[in-house]
Amino acid sequence: MDKNAKIFVAGRRGLAGSALVRRLRAAGYDNLLLPARAELDLTRQAETTGFLGREKPDYVFLAAGRVGGIAANSGFKAEFLYQNLMIEANVVHAAWLAGVNRLLFLGSSCIYPRDCPQPIREEYLLTGPLEVTNDAYAIAKIAGLKMCESYNRQYGTAYVSVMPANLYGPNDNYDPETGHVLPALIRKAHEAKVSGREELAVWGTGGPRREFLHADDLAAACVFLMEREDIRSGTFNVGTGKDISIRELAELIARTVGFSGKIVLDPSRPDGTPRKLLDAGKIAALGWRPSIGLAAGLGRTYADFLAGGRA
Numbered sequence: 426m427d428k429n430a431k432i433f434v435a436g437r438r439g440l441a442g443s444a445l446v447r448r449l450r451a452a453g454y455d456n457l458l459l460p461a462r463a464e465l466d467l468t469r470q471a472e473t474t475g476f477l478g479r480e481k482p483d484y485v486f487l488a489a490g491r492v493g494g495i496a497a498n499s500g501f502k503a504e505f506l507y508q509n510l511m512i513e514a515n516v517v518h519a520a521w522l523a524g525v526n527r528l529l530f531l532g533s534s535c536i537y538p539r540d541c542p543q544p545i546r547e548e549y550l551l552t553g554p555l556e557v558t559n560d561a562y563a564i565a566k567i568a569g570l571k572m573c574e575s576y577n578r579q580y581g582t583a584y585v586s587v588m589p590a591n592l593y594g595p596n597d598n599y600d601p602e603t604g605h606v607l608p609a610l611i612r613k614a615h616e617a618k619v620s621g622r623e624e625l626a627v628w629g630t631g632g633p634r635r636e637f638l639h640a641d642d643l644a645a646a647c648v649f650l651m652e653r654e655d656i657r658s659g660t661f662n663v664g665t666g667k668d669i670s671i672r673e674l675a676e677l678i679a680r681t682v683g684f685s686g687k688i689v690l691d692p693s694r695p696d697g698t699p700r701k702l703l704d705a706g707k708i709a710a711l712g713w714r715p716s717i718g719l720a721a722g723l724g725r726t727y728a729d730f731l732a733g734g735r736a
């Protein structure tokens with residue numbers, strides 16, 4: 426990637442998109458296209474086609490999408506499916522129309538079958554049924570990945586897909602109901618500590634295992650792949666290679682936040698997928714490795730939360 430290349434980051438305000446902007450700027454890429462949502466609604470085809478046709482970026486990072494934790498994913502399936510499909514269809518197609526040759530599409534580890542062998546390799550996609558709590562979101566993300574593959578095959582573009590483990594970091598959604606487990610528990614543990622409550626409510630059995638990846642590591646991996654002009658297609662898992670149980674995560678968060686009360690499980694809430702540990706051997710073979718461990722990343726994230734939840 427040339428340092429003067431015109432780069433469009435779709436979803437610049439989100440967890441992944443804001444990390445990408447930080448990473449790109451730190452690496453000296455200054456010609457970034459970062460339209461505000463009021464200027465460009467990616468669910469609208471004409472707006473998206475007009476924007477990309479006018480601007481003709483050299484590179485597109487597609488980090489825009491409707492995201493949320495297990496409750497939001499299962500409670501708003503129609504919105505998750507509709508909005509993510511619209512954004513992907515509009516951006517990928519408009520990018521191709523505008524002559525964009527390189528695009529990186531961000532998906533999620535939930536695209537893989539619920540009960541697939543661990544750690545999960547890229548080729549396990551579509552080998553079994555999906556987890557029901559996030560199947561609508563997963564179907565939309567699988568469609569996005571297939572768009573990249575199909576445009577490459579039919580039109581000769583170089584669109585790649587990245588599937589990250591559960592992300593966390595600055596600009597996360599700390600809402601206790603709609604957020605993912607890590608930011609939700611940071612907020613709940615912090616509020617329990619501040620108000621002197623004895624108990625921290627943790628959904629489900631505490632048994633499911635999750636792999637957490639700091640958004641800055643994801644952004645580094647994405648820029649690494651985009652800078653490799655020889656990487657012209659494919660799906661790449663990005664993770665740390667380590668997972669922990671939700672109960673262990675709750676204990677780690679309690680220690681980080683300084684909450685010393687009791688962790689109380691609420692089995693009336695769903696567990697979701699039992700485990701989704703990614704095999705990130707494919708990107709590791711190219712020479713990329715994550716650098717932020719969970720304990721250090723959590724410390725940074727709690728500091729960000731205390732600072733107002735924004736980077």
Ligand code: GDP
Nearest residue numbers: 494495604605606609627628629633695696697
């Ligand atoms: P998932 O990885 O798609 O299942 O999404 P989440 O990050 O929302 O949830 C991960 C796991 O954490 C699930 O087993 C949840 O039941 C569990 N969990 C425990 N407490 C919470 C909480 O307060 N919020 C959320 N979102 N999940 C929680």
